[in-house]
Amino acid sequence: MSDPAAPTALPGRNDPCWCGSGRKYKRCHAGGERGARGHPARETAPHPQRIAERIKPGRISPTREVPADIPRPPYVDNNGVPPQPRRPVAPQQPDVLARMRRAGRAAREVLEAVGPHVEPGVTTDELDAVVHEHALGLGAYPSPLGYHGFPKSVCTSVNEVICHGIPDDRPLAEGDIVNVDVTLYLDGVHGDTSTMFRVGEVDAEKERLIVATEAALAAGIEAARAGAPLRDIGRAIQGVAEAERLGVVRTFVGHGIGTDFHAEPTVYHYDEPEATLRLEPGMTFTIEPMLNLGSWRHVLWEDGWTAVTADLQPSAQMEHTLLVTEGEPELLTATDATQPPRDRR
């Protein structure tokens, strides 16, 4: 296949066209088939609105180096594969928690440092450089670099890219939305957090999507209470998405985190009846809902990483790493502005 962005699964005739025009597939790109009124559908149907150009794979810059004095997570020297199998969920030890607070706050600090660099004309590779240098400055290893072969230090997911976008030479354009997902490995533990940035002015639908995604993450966090089943988190998120008629991505999930980047439990962002695990104080995991303006379905590019929406409509994601407590959940990936650290409250 020469065009990795072309959908591998075509929409149904009455579903929205994959090109993002908002028209039914049968009235848009279903070329050669009969149109709605019995006329042959035109190959190039005129579109009712201007369509943002879809994201295409760009050029990936050479690997950025990490000085030898910065400790690497174990998968880096094991072909990207974590040497430990996924371990069962267990409350974290106090010393691990103290380190996770530092790693989490550092990750959020790096994420927030990216914000001022986001503007039209800046490439996602330049954002990768910002994350890489800032991480090293804090003595941290950028966890994505070399994880299962991921070639860069951060994930950047623009418009219809749902997650795991690889930074490249595509300049951001006015009206784009971009998720930046920073994970740092510091003092033997990971902190994982992401948010959406707007490139200039974005349209009302993208704005609605971002606001709903923030509300969905907040609802998921609110549901993460000791004694509650894990299922409550996904149910809360799905409720927010459905009220806004947005799709919730099912394939990509939140995860336990600590000394491992991705650990048990699997955190669903939709109501999953099998998620019966009872939450306990000391559990640490991410919540990272991905909401779509259209279908929840995705298509994977040939690079094996970039997940785009099947209908090419925009997608948004936000992520925090959190700790279950006896009371309200503690955000480990927060800064003083969003949640003062425990010892200073």
Ligand code: MF3
């Ligand atoms: N940060 C992502 C997450 O939230 C994982 C990225 S894995 C990578 O779980 F290899 F793509 F970096």
Ligand code: CO
């Ligand atoms: Co994560």
Ligand code: CO
């Ligand atoms: Co992440």
